[in-house]
Amino acid sequence: METFEELGRRLSNWGRWGPDDRRGTLNHLTPERVLAARESIRSGRVFELSLPLGKGGPQQGGGRFNPIHTMTMLPGDWDLPDGSFIVDDQVTMPLQCATQWDGLGHVGYADRLYNDVPAAATVTARRGAIHNGIEAMAPGMVGRGVLLDVARLRGVDWIAADDDRIGPDELDRAARAQGVEVRPGDAVLVRTGWRRKAVVEGSTPEWITVSPGLDLACAEWLHGHDVATVASDNWAVEAMPSPVPGSMLPLHCVLIRDLGMMLGEMFDLEALAEDCAADGRWDVFLSAPPLRVTGGVGSPAAPVAIK
Amino acid sequence: METFEELGRRLSNWGRWGPDDRRGTLNHLTPERVLAARESIRSGRVFELSLPLGKGGPQQGGGRFNPIHTMTMLPGDWDLPDGSFIVDDQVTMPLQCATQWDGLGHVGYADRLYNDVPAAATVTARRGAIHNGIEAMAPGMVGRGVLLDVARLRGVDWIAADDDRIGPDELDRAARAQGVEVRPGDAVLVRTGWRRKAVVEGSTPEWITVSPGLDLACAEWLHGHDVATVASDNWAVEAMPSPVPGSMLPLHCVLIRDLGMMLGEMFDLEALAEDCAADGRWDVFLSAPPLRVTGGVGSPAAPVAIK
Amino acid sequence: METFEELGRRLSNWGRWGPDDRRGTLNHLTPERVLAARESIRSGRVFELSLPLGKGGPQQGGGRFNPIHTMTMLPGDWDLPDGSFIVDDQVTMPLQCATQWDGLGHVGYADRLYNDVPAAATVTARRGAIHNGIEAMAPGMVGRGVLLDVARLRGVDWIAADDDRIGPDELDRAARAQGVEVRPGDAVLVRTGWRRKAVVEGSTPEWITVSPGLDLACAEWLHGHDVATVASDNWAVEAMPSPVPGSMLPLHCVLIRDLGMMLGEMFDLEALAEDCAADGRWDVFLSAPPLRVTGGVGSPAAPVAIK
């Protein structure tokens, strides 16, 4: 069987958009395709796809934590002569604690990041990701998005973490069942229902530890469709734990490092999926820029889908 | 002369969208208007309007600070059997340190926030802004934006902080000169050139201390046009210091508290303005959601303008 | 039965050291008493009484969190010509997340802090505790400490949270059994064994939620002995939950607000207690200054006991 490294080599986009490219598959997102994506706006309804950033977030244990939001000025703190007041606040948060993008500095292997960038030498405590910082991806994914509702296809509220992983065939079946086509430059939004599980059960250590998700074989499917990016309603896009012995994030490795593809994680697709099921339209205009954190390897996001 | 309180009372939107409304002038942004905004997408070119979030940011002194970005995992830190590595990072930042939205909890007077919400009792260290948190504004401004380039109208690189303030007439003249119409539900993007000053001179204490900007009288103009929001390329939208004796932020007071209007600050309008001048098209599809910080009174943003 | 408010009024030290006093019972700690405390140094052995500040700390849930320690510069980040390197780090932490002092701004009632200071008006988001900040306590407790090992007296590894609370009589019995005298200006270190529980069982949500500890009646005992402060090996000194209906921290209220006494929490008394049991000497020279956090209501500490 092909290893993820072999698959990565076969699908590699290194050099495809020049030796200094830092945007990877976002290059598929040409102005023509953004313009065409306009056609997905049919009613003007806007769906917010992000989770709240607060104490009740998904980080229940593990290496990350939920945002720590504190108020630095409150009404009464600064007595202005006219009776007005100013309120201010700050936050300490992991850049990937809730709805977020994995930038191209987030995952790699064999000491290389996307486009043959040495990892250890260019990602440092002092400067962050010098060459593959998330700021290089701005404005990020702004164009056509297609929701593939695999949980719906399977007829379940959510796919369990130990259910079959989602493979390329199933993505095709979902698209066919929904009557939607995946086009070059698209963002593929995969719904596993994992977010619904959190809505029903609350944030639990389990939720953030295991997950249903894509199989490694989906890398070729995503590559073949020339999509700009993929996002999901779970925290890792791919199934966790990984089925590949000795590997933790093989799909991340191939998508981020070899294809140069940002991954969107913990997108809330619930309301959108219901709406799409109701009107039978599964394509949207998706605007989901990352914050321009200099040297960041990820970024919180507030994606919006416009139908 | 009318005080800002009198003006605020005259223009007040309190109760206009019900006693529990938390979205204020975003209510102007109906699906029909979002749909109509689609027409502003003509070429598919996307402009990122945010400043970088990093050490070199605009906070050079004062009560806020630039983002503190640290790496929490680097290549080599976690030896996975397959040679892959994971990089992670976090940030500590004021929610209003760079390109950002003022939420409806940010400014008020006479112990009241928008829609008659008591301020001291509902904005607390423990919970933030309980009723007027920025998360209530999601998905925020997603619709038509109109750029009014006042610096260009005046024929200057940037308006100086002690130049004449921008009044309603000048907004009208800019629109007329540009051949663009401001419609209900729009975001008005006012370019003063103040951002260009920072590009030319770098971030200085002066830049973040004083500013050119709108006059208090613009509140009535914004109200009369039923705009959803206003944003600018300076840090306060309004001229700083305030010309109203004893008042620091009179326009904030009226717009945020009385009208229920979010303010966008430190938007980078440079590249967009050049493009608009080149093709004579000054309207855009603007997507600028805030992060959903629970109880937040502001939010960093990465606005994108699509032409 | 006397309420805690009545008890507080009866024992009140307000005004005792002047209307502007901010040091409360630390006033008992005169130079003469510090000098006399020198006699407790008999062997030169030094015991560190603090818990580690790190991810494995006691904050497993609840409103506080364990320290978030990140590296801001690592070897290799800054190539100096001579091959040298500099490493730097930072921390985000609640001031009371591990071994710590409660300052006089930490707890009060009826809108008053120690010495009749209005609470709401003088403890603000912008400035912290303006009048009762922990910095006013520096150098804090530096003098004679007496360890009272109540767990040992009861013959248990640790007192359970629902065991009898520790009352004044038991403090006397412990002192008598150990052959040690509590003197004016002393710090009383009460060992409940609760720290040992964490050593044995690890940090658990239970550990930081309930606790054995002192009864409200101990306030009078501490007052009568003119002690400078009291510290314990649990997280609240007093028994949690409180046995007083409707009250959460009655002993805190009386000690901090009415007596003006700092409380030391989560002191690790294990090694010290063993040593004292071995040599029969239960008095120490205790040096336990708080950090001088301007406006802080608490402070991490690294107390040392010298025998």
Next chain:
Amino acid sequence: METFEELGRRLSNWGRWGPDDRRGTLNHLTPERVLAARESIRSGRVFELSLPLGKGGPQQGGGRFNPIHTMTMLPGDWDLPDGSFIVDDQVTMPLQCATQWDGLGHVGYADRLYNDVPAAATVTARRGAIHNGIEAMAPGMVGRGVLLDVARLRGVDWIAADDDRIGPDELDRAARAQGVEVRPGDAVLVRTGWRRKAVVEGSTPEWITVSPGLDLACAEWLHGHDVATVASDNWAVEAMPSPVPGSMLPLHCVLIRDLGMMLGEMFDLEALAEDCAADGRWDVFLSAPPLRVTGGVGSPAAPVAIK
């Protein structure tokens, strides 16, 4: 002339206290010497040697910043039935932003830390300083301290940054003039008056950029006297910028890496120096433990000197 590497090799303590030693010259601090240090307590007067931790601190630019202290709970936030309230706070700060200890993980060269520990492999973003963390130094410096007031010896308020560096002879002359002896296990506290400069002039970028201080040759003097540690009232102990071409912190390199000596920085010696000058007693009992930050390379401290 001998390079700092040659000097370091000549003075090296590697292996002196075993191959796994992490405490370096703190090993000189035997219980006997702690016991003897008791004799320095003659009056019971206690001097706090730390700077305040707050917005007005010494970090005016550069890579570090002043503490960011925020309130997380204020009076009124949590309505307890008995009218009591709880106030809580947190801090984000570099571990070396004010009065502090350099741990043995802070500086090295040729990829080695004290006692031949590889640097890059053992100081990581994920875990901090794995082998030479500051927590290994606890309880740190607790014993006899000797103040050498070089500014006083020179008859100046403070030594200027471009004045002659302080050499071993001058340390001897200061000790002789003061009639005090430096003994094995001591902490040497060197007063340059640089702190007084900040008191007089306020915190300035200059203050934290350049500094008077010790010459590299002092390493041999400190080594020869078997001192446990050295601290000073400036921010780097050694003179800054370094006079050694191509080297930034040569004295740090030798002391921290080769001798295994913690350095104390930004100690406030003003009040203590005045008192010592008044009574002619220049030795103190010094208690200055670091916080036990797991994997930390430095630590804030609140040192106290007891006379």
